[in-house]
Amino acid sequence: MNTITQLSSRREFLRQSALLAGSAIVSANAFGNIQIGKKTKVIVIGGGFAGLAAAYALRKKNVDVTVIESRNRLGGRVFSHVIDPVQNLTVELGAEWVGNSHTRIRELCDEFKLELLNNQFDTHLIYKNQYSKTTDWDFSDDWKGKFKVLLKQYQTMTDQDKLHLDQMDWWRYLVNNGCEGKDLILRELLDSTDFGESIRHVSAFIALATFAESSEKNEMDLKIKNGNAQLAKKLAEQIGQENIFTGHKVTKIEQKENVIVHCENGKTFEADKLICAIPTFAIKNIQWEPGMPDEKTRALNELQYARINKNALLFNKRFWEAENFDMITDQVPHYFYHATKNQPSAKGVLISYTIGEKAELIANQNDEWRKEMIHQTLNPFFGDVRGMLQSQANYYWGTDNISQGAYAMYGINQWHTTRPALQKPFLHTHFAGEHLADWQGFMEGALVSGETAALEVIGA
Ligand SMILES: Cc1cc2nc3c(=O)[nH]c(=O)nc-3n(C[C@H](O)[C@H](O)[C@H](O)COP(=O)(O)OP(=O)(O)OC[C@H]3O[C@@H](n4cnc5c(N)ncnc54)[C@H](O)[C@@H]3O)c2cc1C
Structure with a gap:
């Protein structure tokens, strides 16, 4: 079972690794002179869980917020x-x-x-044309013992150890630690469903941290x-339907004294601040004026889904x-x-x-x-x-024409370089979305990233 201590230790490492990479999240109030109480206008692009959570948090602070969503439904990758x-x-x-x-x-x-x-x-198993019920199959005792030790060792790893671990893929790490034969094949079959691609593409740090910090059934x-989209519905009710524009695809963003957002259907919206809560492929499809800094463009080009x-x-x-x-x-x-x-x-x-x-x-x-x-x-x-x-x-x-993937997949050495670059605000714009979150790849991460961006925008 997970413990709070384990979780906070991982979060702490992640924050520190961002600092190590020289690209810590810039605090929001470095960007603006917005004060609560003054009618601040914020636009949120994206009606997924990150965008809706950001808008709900802002509404609670009496901020004037507008959500712009390209699909004709809310929820995004919650469908x-x-x-x-x-x-x-x-x-x-x-x-x-x-x-x-x-x-x-x-x-x-x-x-x-x-x-x-x-x-x-x-979980039942079909392996090499044999069917085994849930109680009739398992990893070998040898590998179960070794894996237990690895999970335990994770708890005492130093930040340096973790950075080192991030230099290797999960498949290699398993092999180096004595996983072989059927055990290795089973790990590939099971773990690749978590990460969405072969474990040969996934950072060993991300994988070990995930398994060491997750609940017994791996979350x-x-x-x-009645469906996870019920939460999107409830958030939208709180934000107010009149503040949400579905079927509006953002194509261009101008940032000068304020922000002007242009949609494909010809409509424009203006605000003091922007929260961009969309996947990286969608960010790249928007015409940004001025253009993104090189570091961010590089990170946008690097991350795979x-x-x-x-x-x-x-x-x-x-x-x-x-x-x-x-x-x-x-x-x-x-x-x-x-x-x-x-x-x-x-x-x-x-x-x-x-x-x-x-x-x-x-x-x-x-x-x-x-x-x-x-x-x-x-x-x-x-x-x-x-x-x-x-x-x-x-x-x-x-x-999917918006995300071109299910969720972000951090490969070797990307977590503490690519992710902080993507998290950085850009002029009046703050970013949110599962790809930026500690609980990356989860609804939880999307929600928390949205609320974090909302706090950044109001300088809290
Ligand atoms: C197959 C699959 C399985 C998953 N399994 C789980 C699971 O079991 N548990 C779990 O917790 N998470 C799971 N996830 C991940 C979870 O769905 C995401 O982490 C989360 O929903 C992402 O939310 P988001 O707000 O960051 O992004 P999104 O949900 O993608 O929201 C972004 C929104 O922005 C909109 N948008 C994009 N571009 C524009 C534009 N130019 N103009 C206007 N709007 C735009 C999009 O239409 C979208 O609605 C899964 C995801 C998938 C796809």
């Missing part, structure tokens, strides 16, 4: 989808799990009376009843039986989980969750092809399930 309107079965095409350690999102759910339901699973703990495909399969029967069913496989559909846990119905949804090239491959095919792929994997162990399949919903984040 709840009703796959069966008659039975009201809702699945997540974006973010799924709220972690037990994610205190801010849990507080907000509490504040808005949103119920958090248990969304933990016990795959809870989900908001993970490719994730979610293929939701609606069946007229829950043939997997256990409500807490999930399964890792070494086949194309990669990882399955029961996406309608806690939603009473005879029908149910399995999501095939794929990463990297598998994700791209599946996304490029049609529903018929995907049906046959699922059949090929499941048939030997669950029988022919094709007759039970009613419909599919598929979403591939790798070609």
